[in-house]
Amino acid sequence: MRCLFLLLVLLVPFGTVSHAQSRDALGEGRLFTNDFFGDGRDRYQTGSYVHSFVRGPSNWDRTPLEFGSIREYRLRSAIMASDGIGDAPGDRPYAGALSLGVHSHFGQDTFRGTVGVDVTAIGPQTGLSRFQERAHDQLGLAQVRFTDSQLGNAFHLGLTAEAAENVQLTDFITARPFAELQIGPEDVARFGADVVLGRNITSDILIRDVTTGHLYHGTETADSGFAFVLGADLAAVADSAYFPAERGVVATDRRGRLRAGMHWQSESDTSVFYGLSYLTPEFEGQPEGQLTGSLKLNFNF
Template sequence: MFQKFAAMFLALVLPLQGAAETPDQQPRRHKIGYGLMFSNDLLGDGKDRWRTGAVTSSRIYGQVWQGQAPVGFGELLELRFQGQILAPADLVVANPADRPWAGVLTVELNSHMQRRGTEISLGGGLAVLGPQTQLDEMQGWFHDLAGAPQPSDAVLNGQIGNTFRPVISAAVGHSFSLSNHAALRPFVEARAGDETYLRAGVDVTYGQLAQGGLLIRETVTGQRYHTLQGEATGLTLTAGADIAYVAKSAFLPETSGYSLEHNRHRARLGLRWQGQGVSAFYGLSYLGKEFSSQSEGQLTGALQVQLRF
């Protein structure tokens, strides 16, 4: 399954690369940015449960970066790849009241635009769920390496089955300057496919590192990670909160008796440092309850480190 998914992934990447420029032509789309973020509850409350871990990477394709996204649809493209594991609180003893184990691999192609200061993202992709992702084997291998409990057969036998889900998404945000260093950015976003929801929220930044770059929102924690960076250096503090109405979730199928919490809340803090050739981000997110029998919310950490040569 990994080989098939990698082949599909490369098929999407390679046509986007193109040549940089020829004397008689406009510059062609090529790779101009990259971002990678890890999120894991071991970096938060350390309890290894529910939204337990994800890796998200984005490759940005366009022409010369001008400090903001272009106006036209399709001029700046983001190829996003994510692997995510969702798990019950107890990996050994199966609990029918807890959420089922789930592994999902997602690939998405998004177009980023900016019109009159409003940032717009539109895109779609494919989510692959179930044992075919082999993420259950990967978690078992990592837990064995770390000496942590491995998912038992009883837990994995109840995991979300093999399925493919087309995904579409849209997001709109607008930044308002509060001072030379502070900005407020309300946003709305919608998604359908693996999960179907409408979300509204706000992000606040204090510092200059958000200026002149392109930030992508990680779907699990809500933290935003850099794929294109501005020239400023130093520290930036970020904070945010949002609420979503969730209509459906492939990870909590109501046909199997799971009762969704339709109102889903998140809150987050983060700190980013950027030097001349290296930058780092750590964020902490509170994720509210996602299903009725979930006992409480959870704290999840997010980490990004970038090197520039």
């Protein structure tokens, strides 16, 4: 209850938009990430799903607006697992995380900013371990291990802020350098860039996935065609609730991500995204990084 109260207090600035300005649903964004679509090893950042609902002025003309005008309501789940040695000292403990938050997307000229707050629940209370066990049983996949020693129940209040700049290099190439700060379950400062090749998607509301860094659409224009996105970033990690000291596991203080993806949209508003991401080791003793795949399918009939 205390976390929910703090969330409501922090959301007061999001209510600064004039009541005379009507609001509407501007779009939805979603992204499913799983290492089944990557290296298929079922470990570490093994799966996540995020669903975003974007609302704003009904007369929005796709130009950037002031803080609080466009809001994204985000629901996200993630499962993190060991590589198979379970309770051994130094191995990553199993963890399920479920979060709910509100983020504002704003900007001016070529600048784009995002600020938001989330409440994240961790542990058996999320039901994610039971969901994964049932899903693996139904699909005939390997048994899920070490859920009986997963991280305990906890709540974390988090803040995320990102600043990005759209730099038009040519008619078909846009660079998007960014800096991001996360405080909550993990305290992370991150710097990186993405490059968009082909159809310019930067007038859309683009949302950065927490796990991979991929940019997924919260809104989409009527323009059809392909856009290829390449990205990379480096992060400094100050603290992480997913690597508790009492478990004998230590988070690395540096992380890196490399990613490549393709967006495609038809004139009938059917859109597809597929991307791959390489994630460097996240804890001391992790022998190698991992490859994950991300997928989005959107069909409007």
